[in-house]
Amino acid sequence: MSQRIVAALTAAALGLSVPVAHAAEPQWESSAPESLGINDPSCVPSGDITEPVVLLHGTSNNASVWGNLVHLLQDQGACVWAFDYGADDVTLQNMIPSVKAIADLDASAAEIADQVDYVREVTGSDKVNLVGHSQGGMHIKTYTQMHDGAGHVSHAVALGGNFHGTTLNGQGETLSKIIAFAPHLAAFLASTAGIQQVVGSEFMKRLNALPDTAPGVLYTSIYSPGDTTVTPNSSSQLALVDGADVVNLDLGEVCGVAPRHDKLPTNRTVLSQVIFGLKRAPGEGPNPSTCVSEGAPISGA
Numbered sequence: 662m663s664q665r666i667v668a669a670l671t672a673a674a675l676g677l678s679v680p681v682a683h684a685a686e687p688q689w690e691s692s693a694p695e696s697l698g699i700n701d702p703s704c705v706p707s708g709d710i711t712e713p714v715v716l717l718h719g720t721s722n723n724a725s726v727w728g729n730l731v732h733l734l735q736d737q738g739a740c741v742w743a744f745d746y747g748a749d750d751v752t753l754q755n756m757i758p759s760v761k762a763i764a765d766l767d768a769s770a771a772e773i774a775d776q777v778d779y780v781r782e783v784t785g786s787d788k789v790n791l792v793g794h795s796q797g798g799m800h801i802k803t804y805t806q807m808h809d810g811a812g813h814v815s816h817a818v819a820l821g822g823n824f825h826g827t828t829l830n831g832q833g834e835t836l837s838k839i840i841a842f843a844p845h846l847a848a849f850l851a852s853t854a855g856i857q858q859v860v861g862s863e864f865m866k867r868l869n870a871l872p873d874t875a876p877g878v879l880y881t882s883i884y885s886p887g888d889t890t891v892t893p894n895s896s897s898q899l900a901l902v903d904g905a906d907v908v909n910l911d912l913g914e915v916c917g918v919a920p921r922h923d924k925l926p927t928n929r930t931v932l933s934q935v936i937f938g939l940k941r942a943p944g945e946g947p948n949p950s951t952c953v954s955e956g957a958p959i960s961g962a
Contacts, residue, residue, distance in 0.1 A: 687779055689744040689772070692723035692759060697731050699741040702783040708738025710939050712815045713780050714790045716743040717773060717797030718926070719821075720854050721754060723761040726794070726926045733932055739939075742780050742789075746772045747796075752852040762796050763852035766864050769796075770803035777804060781813060788815040790939055794926045795891060796854060798822020798882070802873065811875035818938035819882045820925040825869055825896040826860030830889040837861050860896070876904025881938030883931060885912045887919030906943050910934060916952035929955045 693699055706712075714734055716727045724743040734741050747762040747769035754760045762769065777789055791801045791814055798819030805811040840856045857864040874880055884897035891897055898909045912931065913919050920928045933953040 685783070687744065687776075689746065689776060690748075691744045692725040692761070693727060693731070693743050694725065697728065697741075698735070699731055699743055701740070704740035704784075706738055706740050710734065710737055710739040710790065712788045712790050713740050713742055713784050713786055714792060714939065715777055715780055716741065717791065717793035717800050718743070718745070718762060719793075719795030719797050720762045720858070721760050721852070722794070722926075723759055725759075729927050729929070730792070730932050730935060733936060734939075737936065737940075740784070742776075744776050746776065747854060750853050754852050763854050765853045766796075766799075766803070766857045769854065770800055770807055773800050774804055774808040774810060777810060777813065788813050790814070790816045790818070792818045792820070792935060792939070793822060794820040795823055795922065796858060798897070799824055799858070799868070801880075802868065802871070805875045805878065806868075806871040811878055814875075814878045816879045816939050816941075817881070818935050819880075819897065819899075820931060820935070821884055821888050821891045821922050822882055822897050823858050823891045824873060824882075824899060826862060826865035827858055827891045827896055828860050828893065830892045872902050873900040874902050874905035874907055876902065878905060879938075879941065879943060880905065880907045881910060881934070881941065882908070883910045883912060883925070883934050883938065885918070885920050885922070885925065885931075887913075888922040888925075890922035908938070908941070908946060910938075910947050915947045915949055917949075918952075929953060 691700055718724055718726050723745045727743050731741050745761040747764035750764040752763055754763050780789055793801050799822055801817045801819055802824055805814055837859055880899055882897055882899045884894045899907050901907045916930050918930045925931050930952055937951045
């Protein structure tokens, strides 16, 4: 009997989701190398993280940024998914084919919602876990609050999530004036997604009018005092609503580290807190003992 059949039978016996046979090919590209073995409908979880983990990269990045985390998650027995999104925009950044997450945020939100629905369909799992960096963290909120996806999310982990709009380390007011004076030029230079994420933008006003969180989801929002891209840190903090479970995790206070914004998806100490966020039980708070230094093994991996 093949290992795949044994795994499927074991999953069924344990009440885990069983992948749907002959799954349709996804319509989205992934810049993550095929050698990582992700985006596999036949994957069956073998550890504590039983729902598919969907990784959402940040602005001007792509799915390949998640290589370090993918290996850690696979060591935990998790099934991992990561697609590119937000590639279509009239911007100078389109000259670099690897640059993604630059498109209109509403369009990217709809694209991500379709990606999550696809993962749920082909895996047979009613719920997923979401992990997002920067704009990707913000799209945790667009999925749960704008696309009615809260009922399909188990754990949600954000890394430097831009939930409320960034001041870009104090430049927000000046940039807002430039955007208002020459919006098309600003979008061409910085991308549509870039200017929409500045504090006070029309998109951010609509997003801020919605609750940060939703009942039934276990949220962990991780942020760094060394972040000068999504600022202030309060822009990454989530407000609690009744029935939600929220941990706002300051890396400086909990782990004694302060990585830059762009290092959040790859820093091993940060990734140890992603694993914590994906495995934590309801009501469980931050614990410095779960922090690891660069090169140290992560518990359970």
